[in-house]
Amino acid sequence: MGTARLELDDPTLREWSATVVAVDPEQGIALDRSAFYPGGGGQPPDHGVLVWGGVQTRIVGARHGDDIWLVPAEGDPLPTPGIQVQGALDDPRRTALMRTHSGLHVLSGVVFRDFGALVTGSNMEPLEGRLDFNLEGVPEGFKEAVEDAINAEVEADRAIRAYSLPRDEAFAIPDIIRTASNLLPPDIEIVRLVDIDGLDVQADGGTHVASTRQVGRMRVVKIENKGKGFRRIRIALEG
Ligand SMILES: [Zn+2]
Numbered sequence: 001m002g003t004a005r006l007e008l009d010d011p012t013l014r015e016w017s018a019t020v021v022a023v024d025p026e027q028g029i030a031l032d033r034s035a036f037y038p039g040g041g042g043q044p045p046d047h048g049v050l051v052w053g054g055v056q057t058r059i060v061g062a063r064h065g066d067d068i069w070l071v072p073a074e075g076d077p078l079p080t081p082g083i084q085v086q087g088a089l090d091d092p093r094r095t096a097l098m099r100t101h102s103g104l105h106v107l108s109g110v111v112f113r114d115f116g117a118l119v120t121g122s123n124m125e126p127l128e129g130r131l132d133f134n135l136e137g138v139p140e141g142f143k144e145a146v147e148d149a150i151n152a153e154v155e156a157d158r159a160i161r162a163y164s165l166p167r168d169e170a171f172a173i174p175d176i177i178r179t180a181s182n183l184l185p186p187d188i189e190i191v192r193l194v195d196i197d198g199l200d201v202q203a204d205g206g207t208h209v210a211s212t213r214q215v216g217r218m219r220v221v222k223i224e225n226k227g228k229g230f231r232r233i234r235i236a237l238e239g
Contacts, residue, residue, distance in 0.1 A: 011207035030067035042122035096126035109200030
């Protein structure tokens with residue numbers, strides 16, 4: 001079974017109740033229901049807190065195993081299996097990460113549409129992120145052109161939706177192949193997609209805002225030349 005992943009159905013959820021199913025000195029704390037994003041696809045894990053019996057356990061990380069394992073802050077009291085807790089996410093951090101993650105998908109969609117370049121790597125922290133592209137050379141004015149284009153997509157307020165499809169149907173969408181075909185293990189039968197209406201569709205397990213306008217204005221901080229055919233684009237969001 002494993003932990004029910006509340007954040008995948010509702011990325012706006014910030015507080016919920018749950019039952020502790022396991023506490024392990026190595027792995028951490030497992031709940032029956034959790035909204036802590038465990039990290040993946042370049043998006044770092046959530047932080048937050050579990051409140052129980054008048055005390056709290058700060059959560060400083062999470063990871064994906066059979067369950068979602070929550071990492072308690074060093075020295076904090078630990079709940080025992082079977083008890084009820086209230087979980088709560090660090091909202092400013094998660095909301096910033098959702099905006100940043102969606103902003104990177106806007107960047108990916110724009111650079112593919114306008115320059116035909118594929119993403120080869122990504123990373124993000126709250127309100128800043130980077131994508132690596134397979135891009136031979138950059139034309140004059142590239143940085144400004146990318147910045148204008150991504151902000152035009154923010155202004156366009158395109159809807160962002162997540163949904164799941166059987167693998168065959170997902171891979172029938174032409175654009176999926178460019179980002180996901182090499183990344184998805186062959187035994188995955190249901191593919192979760194994140195779809196920015198009219199701009200970008202990717203296989204993705206992350207948490208996203210509901211429309212591009214919620215990303216807010218973005219700046220292209222830097223274009224780095226990392227070697228032949230390899231360009232790194234760094235963006236920053238407004239706080
Ligand atoms: Zn993503």
